[in-house]
Amino acid sequence: MNGSTQPDMDGPSDGGSATTRQRTKDEMCCCCICFHPRCLQPLASLTLFIINVCLLLCFSAAALAVFEGLVTTIETRYQLSAAEIGLSASMFTAGTAVSTVIVTHFGGRPTSRRPIWIGLGGLCLALGAALHALPQFVLSPYQPPSSVFLGSSSDTNSSEFISGLCNSDAGIGTGDDSSCEAEDREILRDNNVAYIIIVIGQIVLGVGYGPLVPLTLAYVDDNATRGTTGLASGILESMFGLGAIIGFQIASAVVGLWVDFYRVDAATVSGLTPHDHGWVGAWWLGMLIEAVIFFVLALPMFGFPMRIPGARKDKDAKRVEEIDLGGNDGDEIVKTSALKDLKEWPRSVWRLLKNLVFLLACLSFVTEGALVYSLAAFFPKYMQVQFGLDVFSANLIAGFAFVPPWAIGALIGGIIVKKLGPHIQGSAAMGLVSGVLACSFTVVLIFIGCDNPPIAGVTVGYHGYDLDPNLSLESACNTDCLCPVDTAYAPQCGSDGVTYFSPCHAGCTQIPGNKTYTGCSCLMPDDPATTPSDVMVTPTPSALTFGLCPYTCTNVVAFIVLMVLWAITLSSATSPRIIIIVSSVHPSDKSLALGISRVLMLLIGSLPFPFLYGACIDSACLVWQTLCGERGSCSIYDIVQFRRTIYALTAALIAVQCLAFAAIWLIARMRAKQNTQGKNANGEMAGTEAAGKDGAKMSPPNGSQNEGYANEEGTFM
Incomplete structure (x- = not known):
């Protein structure tokens, strides 16, 4: 196409073949294949490239936050356990690890057009997000269990509504497999299919996310001036925090819509509102929005050239000329370099495996990955279960009480490391202090929460009697009701201040109005239940009404403050950890060491711990909750055990991190003493020569000569 490219991209007029000139156009002009319109060439900008990738990363984090913020909704919709949700979150890490290794190998070659690989990653992100929403459109609409149907005052005689009441003459079965209806079996099958699709979607999301950061930094380094890569890295990292905040807010917005809002009316189907316990929001809508955004952002990546015209480093200009105009010489150079790197790779890995300080630093990386990915996956759910918050409030707190403090802590850690200097011993000491503080906050968090609210047959006995040690929802007051064992949790608040599992379990036989039940044989006389000191129960007057008995936990504010401090202190060890790695390995192994540490963090920390x-x-x-005799989602938690189990595991992981930093500090201190003693024994002159020799070997950071570092074999001195 005449005049379709910039003049300086045409190559020399008297040298080079037409094929060479066309290859130069394809590599350095905006757009793709043989289409290079002049009007699009100004878009071949490194700034626009970074902005586009930043948006991809931002909404990648947002997609994860949308999923994490709606965990309880997804569990209820498809009857999933927390372990199944954790497994699906782990699959994202698996996809990331695989794509990072494979795609960065092929996309990282000097002759590779990296923006195309990044664009393919964006399309994978779009596909993965779309797969999450796919079950909503290919499977049957959501059918709320009969026990949570509310209807309206005009349809209170419907069979669905009456089935949730006590009816001793109905002959209701016990809910075993033999009584499982065909409709229930179909629902169970759909739930299993939906879970498989969601897991595949998580894997595809991880595959798309994996190459974004490494290939972007490589592309920036190829085309930018010195120092720009570090700035770009910081900008890219900041997108994760921003994206998480956006994602939690998207989750809060879409949950206000009924899951099937576009084909049924929630008020007609269930009578529920977004504030009711059985409400299932349109969680899939958030992922569908993400899919559209990913697709739109991925398309421009295919138009960016292999090299940005006029923006590449001077030292790369000669390299471009050699490859473009030198026939196969460039390919031979690349092949020779790749072969040399391949032969050197096992030796580099062996050096790192012999480096105890590096392995200990990797251990701290693993614990960080386990904590970040696991707690982020369940933090909104924890807020809902522990403090009785709705999805909107839980996501709002998660977006601002976890993500910004983590970013602030990482920034504080970087500033402190810069002030103290890049010393292994000092960095280890800082990591140890931050770990001890974070572990202390974690131990305190074990005791910050609420006790279990009174739920008849679960946390308190019926009629004020002692709780059955076998934890049975049946009592003398509801035995004749023959409540099915697979009755869904539909909490009802009695005038006695006790929450009942369902109208049937409360022994209710009449429905005088919407969300109101009477004739309940299990309600205590007007004698309010006693509750723990930190739970204030407001008894509901007169009749049994739908929903949990209102209670307010006075520890919410204290929990938020401690979580903010916890996130700041724990994340402040990020920079010291990186300093330890790059200072303890051979200079030629730094990139490999950082890559291996990240892979170990993903495979050992982020993969199994969710x-x-x-x-x-x-x-x-x-x-x-059971369906056809199979276990589904959890209806009621022991929130005290929930809190203690989660934070006990968290404290154990942080303790391991503290031990790793303590061991690094001791090793660095011992090596520093040995170096000092060696200098004193050999005299001032011998010490000076030894220091000069070691400095020539390793070029350690200023001020680090006396604490030890990696020698030529990669072992820590």
């Missing part, structure tokens, strides 16, 4: 945290949460479940 599932482990989910299993710990499930261990605190008191009552499970």
Whole structure:
């Protein structure tokens, strides 16, 4: 196309073939294939490239936050346990690890067009987000269990509504497998299919996310002046915090819509409102919005050239000329370099494996990955279960009480490290102090929360009697009601201040109005239940009404303050950890060391621990929802055990991190003493020569000569 490219991209007029000139156009002009219109060439800008990638990263974090913020909704919709949710979150890490290794290898080659690989990653993100929403459109609409149907005052005689009441003459079965209806079996099958699709969606999301950061930094380094790569890295990292905040707010917005709002009326189907316990919001809408955004942001990446015209480093200009005009010489150079790197790679890995300080630093990386990915996955759920908050409030707190403090702590840690200097011993000491403080806050958090609210047959006995040690929802007052064992949790608040599992379990036989029940044989006389000192119960007057008995936990503010301090102190160890790694390995192994530490963090920390945290949460479940005899989501938790289990595991992980930093500090201190003693024994002159020799070997940071560092073999001195 005549005049379709910039003049300086055409190559020399008297040298080079037409093929060479066309290859130069494809590599350095905006757009793709043979289409290079002049009007689009100003868009071949490194600034626009970074902005586009930043948006991709921002909404990648937002997609994760949307999923995490709606965990309880997804559990209720598809009857999933916390362990299953944790496993799906782990699959995102698995996809990230695989794509990071494979895509960065092929996309990281000097002759590779990195923006195209990043664009493919964006399309994978779009596909993964769309897969999350797919079950909503290919499976049957959500059918709320009959026990949570409210209807309206005009339809209180419907069979669905009456089925939630005590009816001793109905002959209701016990809910075993033999009584499982075909409709219930279909729902169970749909739930299993939906979970498989969601897991696949998480894997695809991880595959798309994996290459974004490494390939972006490589592309920036190829095309920017010295120092720009570090700035770009900081900008990219900041997108995660911003994206998480956006994602939690998206989750809060979409949950206000009924899950099937576009095809049914929530008021007609269930009579529920967003503030009711059985409400299931349109969680899929957030992922669908993310899919559209990812698709739009991915398309421009295919138009960016291999190299930005006029923005690449001077030292790369000669390299471009050699490859473009030198026939196969450039390819031979690349092949020779790659072969040399391949032969050197096992030796580099072996050097790192012999480096005890590096391995200890990796251990601290693993614990950080386990904590961040696991707690982030269940933090909004914890707020809802522990303090009785709705989804909107929980996501609002999660967005501002966890993410910004983490970013602030990382910034504080970087400033302190810069002031103190890049010393291994000093960095280890700072990491140890931050870990001890974070562990202390974690121990305090074990005791900051609420006790279990009074729920008849679960946390308190019926009629004020002692709780049955076998934890049975049945009592003399509701035995004749023959309540099905698979009755969904539909909490009802009695005038006695006690919450009942369902109208049937409260022995209610009449419905005088919407959300009101009478004739309840299990309600205590007008004698309010006693509750713990930190729970203030407001008895509901007259009749049994739908919903949990209102209670306010006075420890919410204290919890938020402690979580902010916890996030700041724990994240302040991020910079010291990186300083330890780069200062303890051979200079040629720094990039490999950082890469290995990240892979270990993903595979050992981020991959298994979300599932482990989910299993710990499930261990605190008191009552499970069942369908056709199979266990679904948890209906009622022991919130005291929930809190203690989660933070005990968290404290244990932080303690391991503290031990790793303490060991690094001791090793660095011992090596520093040995170096000092060696200098004193050999005399001032010998010491000076030895210092000069070691400095030539390693070029350690200023002020670090006396504390030890990696020698040429990679072992810590």
